[in-house]
Amino acid sequence: MSNRTVVPFGPQHPVLPEPIHLDLVLEDELVVEAIPSIGFIHRGLEKLVEKKDFIEFVYVAERICGICSFIHGQTYCQGIEELMKIQVPDRALFLRTIWGEMSRIHSHTLWLGLMADAFGFESLFMHSWRIRERLLDIIEETTGGRVIFGSCKIGGVRRDINSEVLQRIQGELNQMEKEMKEIANVFIKDKSVKNRLVGIGVLSRSEALMLGAVGPMLRASGVSQDMRKLGYAAYKNVEFEPITSEDGDSYARCVVRIKEVFQSFDIIRQCIQKIPAGPVDIKVTGNPSGEFFSRTEQPRGEVVYYLKANGTKNLERMRVRTPTFSNIPSIVKVIPGSQLADIPVLLLTIDPCISCTER
Amino acid sequence: MSIFTFWKTILKSLISKPATLMYPFIPRKFYPNTRGSIKNKIEACIYCGLCQRKCPTTAIVVSKPDKKWQIDIMRCVTCNACVDVCPTKCLSMENQYSTPVAKE
Ligand code: SF4
Ligand code: SF4
Numbered sequence: 042m043s044n045r046t047v048v049p050f051g052p053q054h055p056v057l058p059e060p061i062h063l064d065l066v067l068e069d070e071l072v073v074e075a076i077p078s079i080g081f082i083h084r085g086l087e088k089l090v091e092k093k094d095f096i097e098f099v100y101v102a103e104r105i106c107g108i109c110s111f112i113h114g115q116t117y118c119q120g121i122e123e124l125m126k127i128q129v130p131d132r133a134l135f136l137r138t139i140w141g142e143m144s145r146i147h148s149h150t151l152w153l154g155l156m157a158d159a160f161g162f163e164s165l166f167m168h169s170w171r172i173r174e175r176l177l178d179i180i181e182e183t184t185g186g187r188v189i190f191g192s193c194k195i196g197g198v199r200r201d202i203n204s205e206v207l208q209r210i211q212g213e214l215n216q217m218e219k220e221m222k223e224i225a226n227v228f229i230k231d232k233s234v235k236n237r238l239v240g241i242g243v244l245s246r247s248e249a250l251m252l253g254a255v256g257p258m259l260r261a262s263g264v265s266q267d268m269r270k271l272g273y274a275a276y277k278n279v280e281f282e283p284i285t286s287e288d289g290d291s292y293a294r295c296v297v298r299i300k301e302v303f304q305s306f307d308i309i310r311q312c313i314q315k316i317p318a319g320p321v322d323i324k325v326t327g328n329p330s331g332e333f334f335s336r337t338e339q340p341r342g343e344v345v346y347y348l349k350a351n352g353t354k355n356l357e358r359m360r361v362r363t364p365t366f367s368n369i370p371s372i373v374k375v376i377p378g379s380q381l382a383d384i385p386v387l388l389l390t391i392d393p394c395i396s397c398t399e400r
Numbered sequence: 401m402s403i404f405t406f407w408k409t410i411l412k413s414l415i416s417k418p419a420t421l422m423y424p425f426i427p428r429k430f431y432p433n434t435r436g437s438i439k440n441k442i443e444a445c446i447y448c449g450l451c452q453r454k455c456p457t458t459a460i461v462v463s464k465p466d467k468k469w470q471i472d473i474m475r476c477v478t479c480n481a482c483v484d485v486c487p488t489k490c491l492s493m494e495n496q497y498s499t500p501v502a503k504e
Binding site: 093097100101104164165168171174178181182183184185186189191199200223224226227230231232233 | 402403405406408409410413419431433434435454456477478479480481484493
């Protein structure tokens with residue numbers, strides 16, 4: 042046996058937008074073990090439910106994560122609405138779906154850019170983010186914020202989008218979709234991209250199920266599971282099928298995310314066609330009581346909000362299980378056996394979001 | 401598997417305008433909805449304190465007896481909650497961000 046070396050990876054590393062630490066045990070260039078440690082960015086947001094009342098807490102929930110901000114707020118609101126038996130108007134549900142899918146596109150294009158950067162394709166990175174920038178402008182125009190939308194509230198949404206604006210957005214999205222196709226072509230077909238991704242970090246179907254992987258990570262291993270299929274918000278009214286791939290390697294995860302971008306464009310299109318007229322919120326009175334698990338699909342996978350209320354203004358307990366947290370066991374499992382040079386790319390394929398993992 | 405998949409994008413970028421703005425010579429345009437900074441038309445304020453109660457970051461402090469309304473813009477997260485509740489509509493959300501300062 043050759044000598045073993047331990048290389049610390051992170052918490053500050055060029056590919057990592059956020060701090061996570063891995064101790065990589067190497068035999069020459071081969072990684073034989075990865076020991077993760079988290080806890081660099083814990084902010085105690087769950088504890089805040091005791092200070093902020095349940096309506097104010099929407100603002101905190103939105104700030105758990107910068108990228109899936111809207112869906113965090115939405116999941117929280119859905120949980121409270123379920124506890125209080127609030128019937129949210131249909132138009133609000135459609136608007137939530139539209140914004141939710143916009144944030145999925147914005148998250149996935151961000152990831153594609155970071156990925157391109159990680160394997161050293163700088164211009165591809167810039168072009169992915171150029172497309173994302175247009176979407177951020179649309180989001181800013183409709184909600185007022187670029188990443189923290191602040192448009193979801195208990196009982197509905199805080200802003201409406203009128204039909205003219207919706208039609209114009211549709212036109213812009215069609216244009217973006219066309220540009221996205223060009224970029225996607227590079228990710229899917231280019232030789233240099235494939236060299237870095239194909240066959241790296243294979244997670245088999247049974248391993249993915251056993252380790253509780255979620256989201257694109259799970260779907261890339263051939264499991265067709267998507268929380269949107271639960272039919273929350275307006276997903277019961279639109280047609281889509283979870284996107285899967287059989288290979289389970291980094292390339293498969295990349296392809297699944299690219300296809301999901303186009304799927305999101307399609308869902309927004311369907312929503313804009315089907316959106317009903319009517320109010321966008323209803324008045325909320327009283328306090329929640331009871332327990333509920335609220336589950337939705339974020340760009341990174343399934344998020345679970347556990348809410349426990351006792352009939353007062355403040356919730357008794359709130360707990361979030363974020364997708365990155367569920368995906369860490371899988372990534373630790375696939376790292377051994379890879380080359381050291383592949384670790385940055387491999388780690389990025391789970392789309393790590395450490396801030397929401399540690400809250 | 402193919403090579404030169406990027407040529408179309410490269411050609412397009414060569415002949416089109418840059419996607420970025422030459423900031424600060426060309427300032428960025430904001431939308432009417434953009435949440436930039438809070439402004440209070442203080443003459444219309446009745447010092448009811450609703451905004452203080454609704455603010456999730458406790459950025460606003462209102463004192464009715466000495467007619468004082470103060471905001472700590474470093475704490476404000478531009479969530480719009482105070483604007484929504486203000487009964488006299490004297491609070492408004494400007495679409496320009498507050499200008500940078502050197503001291504708090
Ligand atoms: S809610 Fe409006 S009127 Fe009342 S104190 Fe605040 S700014 Fe003044
Ligand atoms: S915008 Fe939000 S954070 Fe800022 S002062 Fe108003 S309520 Fe407070």
